[in-house]
Amino acid sequence: MASSGFRHDVFEAIADPTRRKILHLLAEREMSIAAITECFSLSRTAVNKHLQFLSDAGLVISQKAGRETRYQLQPEPLVELKLWLAFFEHYWDEKLSALKKFIESDQND
Amino acid sequence: MASSGFRHDVFEAIADPTRRKILHLLAEREMSIAAITECFSLSRTAVNKHLQFLSDAGLVISQKAGRETRYQLQPEPLVELKLWLAFFEHYWDEKLSALKKFIESDQND
């Protein structure tokens, strides 16, 4: 599956608002660590740690380009989140359909 | 919107596997703290803390029933997660990635 060998999973990765913002930035375009850091009022070290965390979760990949390290979004692990949510959507559907049936039968009477 | 006044948000709440399991349990049926605790090899105190955390995030509500405190799932805050994911699904759509196909085939099953 997607979560083998990683110290951190997707659920932990997206728990932090800074990391969520980084993912949004990387969705737009690939960026260097310095460029990402400029979007926050945080030290480069802090941003780097978040990038390591995201990399651990498989949500980003890094690639050296000269003296820069460019980061890129890797959205695949979000599927796990999607599937997890799907379970509860199913739960909602059941509750809603029960309500819908009740309303419909009420209208039919 | 949904996240005003809460110390913890949905993203933090679902970051822990124990809390995710609790949500799954409560999706099936409303349960007392003791009943939930029996499903884990954890102390009641630990489980209670997780329930407080989930309550803080608005994902569960408690209700006294005699000497028991029964907990119930409150799935509405998960909508925030759904919307967040939707952003990346849109991104995937634009990129026409293979991931989109995977998700769609999963939904069709």
Add this chain to the structure above:
DNA sequence: AACTTATGACACCTTCTGGTGTCATATTAA
């Protein structure tokens, strides 16, 4: 009344998080 059950409220402990700063090194620019 005496006992058991279900919780709430604490105090305490260890590890992880999220942040800082400094120093060394590789790469590009002057």
Add this chain to the structure above:
DNA sequence: TTAATATGACACCAGAAGGTGTCATAAGTT
């Protein structure tokens, strides 16, 4: 060559997370 840039690798720190246990109390049971 020298200077500036971009990053990696540490050490360090305060506070939160996730766990434990104990004690007090409210609510059923016998």
